[in-house]
Amino acid sequence: MPGGPPWWQRRFKGYGYRLTLPRQIILDVLSRTSRHLSAEEVYMAVRRIYPAIGLTTVYRTLDLLAQMGLISKFDFGDGRNRYELTAGPGSEHHHHLICISCGRIIDYTDFIDDEVEFLSMIGKTLSKKYNFKINTHQLQFYGLCDKCR
């Protein structure tokens, strides 16, 4: 556990953004927790450490972090957006299985290499054909988890 400035500080400076306490705590929460937090959940978690935090700030910061590419924003169809770390230590590229009954989300990394290769190959061709600059993709499987089927 080496100390030193957290890995994201330089990223903020680079963008010209200020490194504030709320932002650091939100990032910290996201980097510790397992996954897929909603804005409300992030708010709750940050609140324990920094009670003065406002929900508004959480929303703004999550948008900022997503725009910076540090986190990813997902919509799993339950009416609220969810966020998870995409960069930095401890994060790993993965896709999702989403239970349409209980809402459970299963991360899987099986086939990820194959998938990424396949998708980027397709992306490249689509990019050319439609003159479309692809930033990201989303692949998710919907169905029933073992408890709900």
Next chain:
Amino acid sequence: MPGGPPWWQRRFKGYGYRLTLPRQIILDVLSRTSRHLSAEEVYMAVRRIYPAIGLTTVYRTLDLLAQMGLISKFDFGDGRNRYELTAGPGSEHHHHLICISCGRIIDYTDFIDDEVEFLSMIGKTLSKKYNFKINTHQLQFYGLCDKCR
């Protein structure tokens, strides 16, 4: 253009649902229009033919049709759900390119066969490993369209 009862009537009977005017018109609108209508847009379109329609009914019917598998519900990230026919004549399996700047949605069918084969192969294995019954998948590419890049 053969007459006869629309292809979906039997589907309704089968489910024990009543075949009402609002439902028929909503389905008709969806089967005529090009694509990706929001509930509001469906409401507007139905209104021209059947002014007494209520927005509530549109939402309820869209949910019903989605549940019946006749239409698919998508969230492209612009804050409203969108619906399109998945079954019946004139519909074709496809995936989407979504412009994160202007919101434009491009349907593509290139590689569809390869994609479906690849995804169902993956799906089959995931299904087994996680004991998860997969109903549908969603694959979408996000980026900038030719006008926005």
Next chain:
DNA sequence: TAGTTATTGAAAATGGTTTCCATTATCATT
């Protein structure tokens, strides 16, 4: 250390979707 200005937080506004409930329409049965 002071000044500029990005950032914050509370409250109110927004907007898509859902709930409530009295009225209406569909369909099986007569």
Next chain:
DNA sequence: AATGATAATGGAAACCATTTTCAATAACTA
């Protein structure tokens, strides 16, 4: 074709995640 049980409808209000507004505060620069 008329009846009755009940599914379906539509308008208003409720919901709830997210966004906007704006005065107060904090971060960085000079």
